[in-house]
Amino acid sequence: MRSEERFGIIYVALLLLWGTLITEPLRIYTDYFHDFVSKSVDLVGIDPTGRVGTAVTVVGMALLVVMLIIPARTELYRFIPAALFCVSLAVFLFRCLDKSYVDRRAAAALIIAVIVIGLMHLSKSENLLLWACDCSIYSLSAYLTCGLIFKPLSELGGVADKILYAARYVPQDLAAPFDGMLSLPGYVWGIFIGILILIPQIYCVFLGRKG
Numbered sequence: 001m002r003s004e005e006r007f008g009i010i011y012v013a014l015l016l017l018w019g020t021l022i023t024e025p026l027r028i029y030t031d032y033f034h035d036f037v038s039k040s041v042d043l044v045g046i047d048p049t050g051r052v053g054t055a056v057t058v059v060g061m062a063l064l065v066v067m068l069i070i071p072a073r074t075e076l077y078r079f080i081p082a083a084l085f086c087v088s089l090a091v092f093l094f095r096c097l098d099k100s101y102v103d104r105r106a107a108a109a110l111i112i113a114v115i116v117i118g119l120m121h122l123s124k125s126e127n128l129l130l131w132a133c134d135c136s137i138y139s140l141s142a143y144l145t146c147g148l149i150f151k152p153l154s155e156l157g158g159v160a161d162k163i164l165y166a167a168r169y170v171p172q173d174l175a176a177p178f179d180g181m182l183s184l185p186g187y188v189w190g191i192f193i194g195i196l197i198l199i200p201q202i203y204c205v206f207l208g209r210k211g
Contacts, residue, residue, distance in 0.1 A: 003073075003134075007205040010134050014142035015150075018166035025113035026139035027169055028106050029088040033140065034172075037061055051177045055193075058148065058174055061140055062197035068137045069204040077133040078126070081117045084136050089114060141201055147174035148194040152187035 017023050037060040038048040046053045072080055089110045096102050120128045146166050152175040153160050154167035161167075175190025 019169040030143040148190040
């Protein structure tokens with residue numbers, strides 16, 4: 001299957017399954033990466049909740065997706081899922097020590113994810129590892145789509161809230177800081193920015209390897 005076909009399948013599946021137990025490890029790790037980028041923005045003196053800070057954070061996460069897609073086109077794709085989730089597990093342990101509190105559900109989700117990836121390596125299934133790699137990378141794209149588009153649209157209430165249930169599992173409305181800019185509502189900016197940052201990701205995917 002071609003890389004762009006996998007992207008379409010995985011991207012849509014993640015948006016549909018975001019909020020279920022299946023995607024919980026992915027939600028945890030994408031939250032960690034969002035926190036990391038936000039805190040990095042804060043360290044350079046930019047308010048991560050303001051327009052500039054949010055824009056930098058969103059672009060930073062989108063660039064991270066592109067930076068991960070590039071090595072995923074090589075034999076390094078085998079190690080990307082393991083690396084991402086091992087780092088996430090390390091961050092989780094550090095937070096547990098810092099707060100003296102263990103979120104058992106999050107711990108179980110991350111440990112199971114690491115075990116499953118380990119079993120994939122033991123089985124030496126390149127196809128499974130390729131799909132796991134793409135799921136790990138494109139979950140960041142799904143996170144941005146939910147935060148920029150699903151979250152603000154769901155807050156309109158009514159049917160939108162029920163259809164876009166995945167928005168409930170995104171901690172922040174990434175389009176909110178842009179609400180009222182040029183007299184346009186936040187969700188319009190969210191859709192515009194969401195599509196804009198998706199274009200270079202799709203471009204890189206089309207240059208990707210077959211699997």
